Amino acid sequence: MKSVTIQSLKEKLDSIDIIDIREVEEFNALPKLKQAKHIPMNQLIQKPESYLNKQECYYLICRSGARTANVTQYLDSLGYNVINVTGGMLEYYNERKA
Template sequence: MSNAALISVSDLPDDAVVVDIREDDEWQAGHAPNAIHVPMGTVPDNLDAFPETDEPVPVICRSGGRSHRVVQWLVHQGFDVVNVDGGMRAWAAAGKQMRSEDGSEPSVI
C-alpha cells in the first residue's frame, strides 16, 4: 500500500476548496464552507466534480481513513490530490469555519 500525500488543516485556508467524501448525513451536519460534496461511493462516477487547479486538490472525510483510500485510488487515476490529515475532526478542532445544510450549529458526526 502506497502512502497518500498528507496536508495539515493548518496549511489550508478557511476558504479552501476541498472535496468532502463523507456520507449525506455527515455532510448535512457540518462541512467546510467551500467544500464540494462527492460521497465516497460515488467518486468513480463523479470525477468531473473535482476542480481543475494547479495545486493538489484536498480530499477530506471525518478523520482521514476513507479519504486516504480515495486519494490512493485517485492518484492511480492520474489526479493530483492530497489527503487532509485528521479530516473534519481536525478541521473543527482547529476552529476553522464550517456550515451546516439546515442552518443549525455545524458539527462533525
C-alpha cells in the first residue's frame, strides 16, 4: 500500500485529487480541506467505479488515517491508483496549531 504524510502534500494540495472519506456527520462537524472532494467511505467502497478512474491517482484522507489505510488496500486490490494520507486530518490540524 502506498502512503504519504500530510506534510509531504502541503505544497501539492491544489494540484492533486484528494478524497475525504469521513462520514457525512463527521465531515460537516469537523475541519476539512477545501481542496478535498467528499465521498463517504461506504459510498466509495460500494461503487468505486462511480467515483474513480483507474487511470488517475487519488489521495485518500480521513480523521486519523486508519480508515483510509483499509480503504486504500481494498481499492488497490481492485486496480485503482490510491494513496493513503497517514495521520489524516488530525495530523494536518495539529501541525497547523504548532
